[in-house]
Amino acid sequence: MTIDELETPAVLVDLDVMERNLARLASYAKKHRLTLRPHTKTHKIPELAKRQIDSGAKGVTVAKPGEARVMAEGGLGDIMIAYPLVTPPKARAAAELARDRAICVSLDSAEALEALSQAAVAAGSRIGVLVEIDVGFHRCGVGSPEQALSLARHAMGLKGLEFRGLMFYPGHLGKPPGEQTAGIADVSRCLAAHYETFQKAQVEIPVMSGGSTATAYRSHEFSGVNEIRPGMYLFNDRNLLSLGVCSPEDCALHVMVSVVSTAVPGRTIVDGGSKTFSSDRSKGEKVTYGLIREDSHTDFIALSEEHGHLDTTHSDRKFQIGERLHILPNHVCVTVNMHDQIYGVRGNTVEKVWQVKARGKVQ
């Protein structure tokens, strides 16, 4: 099958670029002795998770027990659920998976610890626990080394659980440079304080899990980190491009759309809107919804649900009804999540049709 036979909108992954991205980060992680545990939220496809393992990752990361189940069914055996599971059904789902594979869960409350311990005891399994710490993003995570130590000790005293270490998400470092109020050095100081407190208490921190794609190639600068969980690095996207994290030739994923209307002067309408791309905005001052590979002078200025509004007033290009365009989405994780399947292509050939199997999970 060639891409010309696909109906639009269609999410296309350039396999050559993706394979280069997979190899590059794996090589970086190996060089710096960092355990690689990619977050599969970006693709939600077991086959791609396995390719990440084959290229050197130790395990994978998911956000929900239902996603973990899909990955487990796809052959993945070492899964971190990087989300606090506070309800008994979710804790039970994790505990059941933990019977015959390595499952660990991150959390920041006694309530989550107790729910997980009860579920593990009932399932006769053992779940690894990472205590989440807040290093400045102010989303989840306890706010002091003492609180982290207290939760670690709580975990160590509960049946069915095994304290594995600490985890954090440095989301605040993924902002444009002008909006950043802290840097990697601040995070490193925060981690050092945790190591000091735990050392005094003679509690080991086997795993210090951090990282994201925005800081992936600077992970070695976070002193004390020994595991990273980047998600987007295999595809990259427009926001990472804007941050200078990747270059245009590193962007593996584009959305192929068709021009459906050119009736309004100065506008070209394509068949992808917020239900194709998501409504995630670009970072920075001028808000647009993706980059059009075929014409950098045309701006993707607005989204309806099924219409993408392109402003052609600064371009000499004449768009034709039915013509296909390739758009680099702002945020690749939420774009893939809109689709039931995406395509792996090499040149004009569609080599892979991947079902986005772990999308839409509640539990």
Next chain:
Amino acid sequence: MTIDELETPAVLVDLDVMERNLARLASYAKKHRLTLRPHTKTHKIPELAKRQIDSGAKGVTVAKPGEARVMAEGGLGDIMIAYPLVTPPKARAAAELARDRAICVSLDSAEALEALSQAAVAAGSRIGVLVEIDVGFHRCGVGSPEQALSLARHAMGLKGLEFRGLMFYPGHLGKPPGEQTAGIADVSRCLAAHYETFQKAQVEIPVMSGGSTATAYRSHEFSGVNEIRPGMYLFNDRNLLSLGVCSPEDCALHVMVSVVSTAVPGRTIVDGGSKTFSSDRSKGEKVTYGLIREDSHTDFIALSEEHGHLDTTHSDRKFQIGERLHILPNHVCVTVNMHDQIYGVRGNTVEKVWQVKARGKVQ
């Protein structure tokens, strides 16, 4: 089953409120002799489309042939595809459906007309055509009565097609009052110009299809309109509430989430983010992502993919881990589209589990 047995995040529809909304708009349409053809993009559920028909709608509207197919399989027999179908496979899909039910398609180009005619001839079917006109939103639609007449005549000259009239989408009237540059009177003048041009040419306009939920109860003020296609009216949402189109007790749909973290001071984190609500922003100056039914002093200030960030600094309320909250989403259509199923509830009882059957369609 009660709502307590549902895992979160879960989309809950209050059936009493929805039924009231369905009856109210049907009664309004009847009073003003307007044909009601609701846009099913809001729910993508055949059973709800049938309830719209049962409450007085003549037919339904969809955005894609794949959605039309799902609705047809669900028993709907009169479907408008309000989207220009410019590719042969999409035109073919519409033409095949038109073999044994009433299908009409809106479009604004000769290319779309010809693709549709060829498909209808090949399928041995007949497709209704509505020429889309631009009344000020500047998305799709031809820009003058002469262009509309020219396309109408083109349609009349093509085999397999039947010219049915004109359609428009007044999306620009759904903006907050301060941002509006035109009103219903401007649209009425535009429609009058079309009627005049067509009358001179002795071409009848059987259907003038317009309307949206934002202006639904003012549809009679659009002089010349005889059909309306509101989508959101059965649920309503936060943006319609902000526009004054509905009141809080008219909002039928909320997303039930659980509190998963309270570790960061001034923050409460719930288990719904951009992959639950979509990242559609609120209209107006202060951007937030939904209204929390349990506490109007807590703001939904940010979205991660699976985390909703609530700012509790202006509230005295103490949120508990595991506690459930009900959030009115900004934009109901894109929220429902994130989910594989939603629930119809009456009081605490889950009466209906609806599969969002038409989501994720490409063709």
